[in-house]
Amino acid sequence: MRIVPVAGWFLAAQLVLATLSFAAETDVDRLLEFLIKERVITQEKATEFRADLAIKKQDEKQPSAVPDWVSRTKLKGDFRLRYEWDQNKGQSDYNRARIMARLGLETKVNEKVKLGIGIATGSSSDPRTSYVTLGTNVGQTNTPDSAKNVVLNYAYGEYTPFKELRLIGGKFQDVIWRPSDVFWDTDINPEGAGFNFDYKLNSKVGLFWNELFNVLRNDDRTSKQVFMSVTQPGVNIAVNDEINLKSALAVNVFSNIKGAAKFSNSSGTNSLTAGNQYKYNYNSFQPSLELSFKEPFGGLVPYGALFGDYVYNFSLPDSATGRGGYDFGLKFGKAKVENWKDWQAKIIYSKVGRDAWLDIFPDSSRYSGKTNDQVVETQFDFGLGKNTSLTLDYYYGWNLIKSNSASNAPAQVLQVDWNVKF
Numbered sequence: 001m002r003i004v005p006v007a008g009w010f011l012a013a014q015l016v017l018a019t020l021s022f023a024a025e026t027d028v029d030r031l032l033e034f035l036i037k038e039r040v041i042t043q044e045k046a047t048e049f050r051a052d053l054a055i056k057k058q059d060e061k062q063p064s065a066v067p068d069w070v071s072r073t074k075l076k077g078d079f080r081l082r083y084e085w086d087q088n089k090g091q092s093d094y095n096r097a098r099i100m101a102r103l104g105l106e107t108k109v110n111e112k113v114k115l116g117i118g119i120a121t122g123s124s125s126d127p128r129t130s131y132v133t134l135g136t137n138v139g140q141t142n143t144p145d146s147a148k149n150v151v152l153n154y155a156y157g158e159y160t161p162f163k164e165l166r167l168i169g170g171k172f173q174d175v176i177w178r179p180s181d182v183f184w185d186t187d188i189n190p191e192g193a194g195f196n197f198d199y200k201l202n203s204k205v206g207l208f209w210n211e212l213f214n215v216l217r218n219d220d221r222t223s224k225q226v227f228m229s230v231t232q233p234g235v236n237i238a239v240n241d242e243i244n245l246k247s248a249l250a251v252n253v254f255s256n257i258k259g260a261a262k263f264s265n266s267s268g269t270n271s272l273t274a275g276n277q278y279k280y281n282y283n284s285f286q287p288s289l290e291l292s293f294k295e296p297f298g299g300l301v302p303y304g305a306l307f308g309d310y311v312y313n314f315s316l317p318d319s320a321t322g323r324g325g326y327d328f329g330l331k332f333g334k335a336k337v338e339n340w341k342d343w344q345a346k347i348i349y350s351k352v353g354r355d356a357w358l359d360i361f362p363d364s365s366r367y368s369g370k371t372n373d374q375v376v377e378t379q380f381d382f383g384l385g386k387n388t389s390l391t392l393d394y395y396y397g398w399n400l401i402k403s404n405s406a407s408n409a410p411a412q413v414l415q416v417d418w419n420v421k422f
Contacts, residue, residue, distance in 0.1 A: 074107075123149055152171070154171045176232050177232065177248055207233075211230070215227060271354060284314060304331065308326065
């Protein structure tokens, strides 16, 4: 009786297994009979191979348990729990608990097209916040534990014909680069179309061009349609391994703002006519700059940056005042707070003239989102773990017009947020 060496048996077994992927064109049974006859494998092993092959063929016929579109779709969201203390213009203290929840998905239709849809807490009447207040509000509802509103936060289509260019349309996150939220609240998702173009000249210098076409009023045939367009060319320069400079100039052009009825979400500080219509246009230049450093202050922190914006309303008549505004700030710590013990501190000073900027856009927490003010903001973020953090944000603001009236008294806001995202 001939005995096949163990090494030979394993070699033969691997040979048989290798033939399984070629089984459609090969007579497996004849091959197995030959190997049995030559005493390379036993009858029992041949039976096992046949059973394994039958299972493999059956699996290949079964459709995938997970549809293809699922693998091309990403789900993301975040939740924030906030305590807020507000002392607005000398009035009594106002304490409230608030929440914000957002959920969105993005799916790749193909290599060049992507769709995004998102929902959030909030209301359609206030685009500058997705927060809702817990408890009852006598002025609006006096029903304890009532359900909170959820609205469509964004819905867009995105087309990338080549890697340097991204075209987008629908309701989407802002496509304009802004180093701070002083002039544009981060909760505002514009409606219309836009694009981002980024081109690397070399390893040190990159150019970019951002464009936004925002539909502000398009309700009926009796009112003039109001649009906003923003053109923003810019440059990104790696000065060296530790220093980076990013700079851009935005040109904001509005159509049919002068003479249009005041928007319902206006902060009430822009100049109006007796008929409650906008008195001026708001076409403006807006340069922005950010100078960032790796390991500044002798390496005491991993990241730091100086940043600022300036806005100038060049469409105001010579007799008008309050045509300019600016902000500048400093942040340092981690560039992004993402994990345990990550932290970042930030301070911003801003001063905005009455008609320097349309008052439906500024950060709603900064002196109630008004213009004609100056505000100091300090913020501290601390990482509590992966994708969760604590934020303390404090604002102190006052009106640019000095007066003893209560409406011009300073305003203070303290916000403490617990942030969770996935």
